[in-house]
Amino acid sequence: MTTDTRYNALFICTGNSARSILAEGILNALGQGRFRACSAGSRPKGEVHPLALATLERLRMPTAGYRSKSWDEFAAPGAPVFDFIFTVCDNAAGETCPFWPGKPVSAHWGVPDPAAVEGPEAQRLKAFRDTALILHKRIELLLSLPIHQLDALSLQRELQDIGRQSETSA
Numbered sequence: 687m688t689t690d691t692r693y694n695a696l697f698i699c700t701g702n703s704a705r706s707i708l709a710e711g712i713l714n715a716l717g718q719g720r721f722r723a724c725s726a727g728s729r730p731k732g733e734v735h736p737l738a739l740a741t742l743e744r745l746r747m748p749t750a751g752y753r754s755k756s757w758d759e760f761a762a763p764g765a766p767v768f769d770f771i772f773t774v775c776d777n778a779a780g781e782t783c784p785f786w787p788g789k790p791v792s793a794h795w796g797v798p799d800p801a802a803v804e805g806p807e808a809q810r811l812k813a814f815r816d817t818a819l820i821l822h823k824r825i826e827l828l829l830s831l832p833i834h835q836l837d838a839l840s841l842q843r844e845l846q847d848i849g850r851q852s853e854t855s856a
Contacts, residue, residue, distance in 0.1 A: 693833065695723045695770040696790075702727025702754045703735045704801040704814070705774040708742065709821045715747040716825055724766065726757035735801050741814040745822070761786065770845070774821070775799060791838055793845035795824055824848050 695713055699706035706725035713723035731754050739749045759765065767788035772795050797820050800813035827848045833841065 691720060693721050693769040694766045695721055695772065696760055696768045697723065697725045698727065698757055698771065698773045699775040700728050701731040703731040703733060704738045705797055705799060705817060707734050707738045707752050708818050709772065709774055711742045711747050712818065712822050713825050716829060724760065726755050726760055728757055730754040730756050737810055737814045741818045745818060791842050791845060793849050795849035797821060
């Protein structure tokens, strides 16, 4: 962990267009300066899904400055040192990740891909909202943890437990 009171977190998904972008936005907003969240993808789509931005806007969270980018950007020299790495899709969780300096605590917080939902716009918006609500609840639980009082193993266990919560209880 870093020694200051601000933690760096990276949310990883394959395409970095929806789930990881939502998580980045939610943690930056709810973390109120305690966290600096970023997001990346193993195979980024190159653009942020417009409904991800619309969902953040509906949650009254900032929507500017997001971009779909490769996780290689955060494995390069000069990149932030992360305290936390979260995978939010099953594909990214199963991939071989780059080496992350600083011994970050990692957890898998898989959520359904709202970008994969087809149908009328109302149905697609609901899928994005549902995914955002799951992430919102998990991030609230993260923020409630006494991070500075937990050793790395205990913190890892807590974060994994948060990620195991069923979609209906999250």
